[in-house]
Amino acid sequence: MGRIVVIGESHRGALSDASRELLTKAQEIAGTGGDTVSVVVLGEAARDSVKAASAKEATVIVGPGVDEYHPETYERAIAHLLDEIQPSLVLMGNTTMGMDLGAAIAARRGVAMVAYCTALVLDGETLVATSQVYGGKLASEIEVPKTGTVVTVIPGSWAPVQSSDSPDIRDVEAPVPSRLELLKVIEAEPGQDVDITKADILVSVGRGIEDPDNLELADQLAEALHGVVSCSRPVVDSGWLPRSRQVGKSGQTVKPKVYLALGISGAPEHLQGMKDAELIIAVNNDERAPIFEVAQYGATADILELMPALTEKLQERVG
């Protein structure tokens, strides 16, 4: 019997949905093998988030350097704690923190790592992970050694259940960072532009927009739909739209009534931010694009022809 450790992330005193999902899975795996589920969070502000967590044990890592995410301090503190706990399995969200720390902690501790996990099941005695790779075009089935393997799970892979536990909580002191210095945290400023999380209709553009001049077509379409233009990561990285418009893992999570995905292939990082939209309509010239797997309706039309055609039809309808 061993320990399954969930590295939790909290926001405003509550565990994130992604972390609660991990605890749900940890309990499910532990239930069959008699393992103990242990949750770890960092920072005093996270203490309340584990009081009713679905775990037997909770550790709050405290200290001056952990109130905000700090890669060096977090990595050292977590790796040190795991050396002490010697878990059989470590679960993290495939979030910025999970992507930043998962591999480093695995390499530091000499254990295996599985990234981009979307399913985790027991096949007899063997724990088997499914990971999304190659931009979501392929899946990989991997045997997970229960020797402390770090698994990062894409948020939303399964549903969290409500917890009725009250774990024993202990505090552990974090090391003081020595090399990296956090100068300041820059808060998101949705008010600066538009808040895409509040829009009912999103006209979301990706690489398929091809040229910044074509954004005008998306603007006109959004106006005709009384919606807002959002985008996938490459459009922001090209400097064509501000970061506040970005949907996905490192951008915003949106749940609009309609998500019109235009020229977006649907990489896992993007799907993470929009798959819970009420209605998804995707248009992409690659009929094998993963976006069609989460969309209710799809088409392979040229978006540069579709946008003006649709705008015109909407305008005609209004008269």
Added chain:
Amino acid sequence: MKITVLMKDVPDLVEDLELEAGQLLVDDISFVVSEWDDQALEEALLIKDEAGADVTIVAVDTGDVDTMLYTALAKGADRAVKIVGDFTRRLTNRTRAAILAEYCKSESPDLILTGVQAIDDIDGQIAGLLAGYLDIPHASVVREVHTMDAQLHFIQEYSGGRMAEFTAASPVLLGIQAARKPPRYVTVAKVRQLQKSATLDEVQVVLPSTPGLTVRRLYKPEAAGHAEMWGDDADTVAEHIVRVLGEKKLLRS
């Protein structure tokens, strides 16, 4: 400042990925530079343009990496290193990171840049794995790297649009999300011309032993669902969208 940029090539997703017996048919697919590594190279070159730096590009020779390395030289890198040994296209990231760690230990760069991720990172991202092996500070999901008074400054993206500004003493390893500018372009002719005069430094590294994973199979996922498809005619698709939005009472007049 000595900057090392780690690059690799990955299957081109534009093409169909053929599988046999649960494995990629690596000999039948074409490879392209991992897009995030290309971003890391551009950020290194921007640092060099801005403050001066010696930029070395490093790739593990798992097939044909020469064009990728010559292209980096044509873009402005100072040196290209090909790590040679008994490596194949099926090299795992974990072993690749251990190989790169051997190289980096001998070169002691001030700053190591690589892409934040790659499409085939099943067993972990190179940035984190290598930092763990080297026991040096690192950060991923990073952009806007500058040097100032021998210190590095960079932005790390948190989730939900939050971010943080960090400063670090070297050595440090950063996983680059995006360069400040789109990667620069060089013509094929320029790369070919440079290939006649430039050389790639070959460094031998012995295949290390690393914790492995048993991958039972790779497969094309059967989608839980698939969109109802409306074809490729723009006018027809526009009519369908108007109809569906109308039925759901989502069109305002």
